[in-house]
Amino acid sequence: MYLSVPSNASALHLILTWDPALFAIVRLSLAVSLSATLLGALLGVPGGALLAFAQFRGREAVVVALNALMGLPPVVAGLAVFLALSRSGPFGKFGLLFTPQAMVIAQTVLVAPIIAALSRQTIEDLWREYGDELAAMDVGPLRRMLTLIREARFSLVTALLAGFGRASAEVGAILIVGGNIAGFTRTMTTAIALETSEGNLNFALGLGIVLMFIVAAISALAWGARRAHDRYA
């Protein structure tokens, strides 16, 4: 069997004509990854801030473990969520396996540690800088935390974008818990893997171009956040 080499024009044609099948996949991918990033931020930013301030036995071990989780292999995260959501698992009764919600959970497991670890580092560094001033002003613990989160806002945007980048580019976790079901749980990364294996290279390339565009947009946003930080720092 011979595969035809796809022309860029064909892939671009799918994008420029707003191909419904292609953009349904893009929409689902964005919805899943943005939801996971939002949940990851809700868990990771306060969690990282708490860890930055908290003093307890074994704190350093928690910090090392959290940093290690930044490199959690997606397939391992996917497997853990699969076991938790499978019919015999602790959350099997909710029937979430092979749904977009399961994909959001799996990506949140990947994203939250990244956001938490970067937030902890950023806020801990800021605490060294601001600690005496805030203590001298008698600022209470909750207000200190909120103040430092606000002071770290531009760096935290970068952390969120790093989390979103990880979510939107991963394939292993959502393939395991989503099942790559056409029109329901098929995302850009899982579709690229499938379409490539089936020889539908124009479609795969079209999705690849959109994915690259999204990654470039994330990079531009991170750069913009850095510029905004420098303007006020």
Next chain:
Amino acid sequence: MTATLESPIRFEDVVVRSGGATILDGITLEIRQGPPTAVLGPNGSGKTTLLRAAMGLIALSRGRVIWGDPGAARAIVFQRPVMLRRSASANVRYALAAARVERRIRKRRVAELFKQTGLEGLEARPARRLSGGEQQRLALARALARDPSVLFLDEPGASLDPYAARAIEDVVSTMSGAGVKVVMATHDLGCARRLAGDVVFLHRGRLVETGPADEFFKCPATEEARKFLAGDLLD
């Protein structure tokens, strides 16, 4: 109306050690209401640590600092104050909120503090974009937002040009005249001569000499103080 320091601040055999070094070595001292107290001494003598100990910002290895009036409001301006990443006026509003000043009078207090510290017209500027002298005055405004009875200043004019340093001095002088007890660590002997009513002289973490500023500058009682005032290196 500024509350004055009713009872003295007493240092009783205060020792601070850090990383194997003794930063303060058995300091026993009283700070009373009155004209500014200048804390003098060469680098590494423990001036900053003395102020931080008085503010309760560091753990003492031994001894204690007793505030005769535990409720006396206190504030400190650090040598390199850290500005929040927001406007100059928002920095002062933050300090007012932290001091639990009623929301309805904060706007008026911000205007008063900006006038007091000569920062009028800079309210909307990002605080970190201000010059060194302006940031120092903003830090002073933030400290005064607490309406302190005691104001600690750590090298208030260091790294500022003479005009900026003089502007800080003027504010400090006014505050002292209004009844705020000012305690300032400084290398600037000219500033200490102009402002101080009494002097605390430290060397290698020990209290070497304390007394009225006039006497200290005219006729220091110790060899270390004589050398320090003459600009000689101390052992």
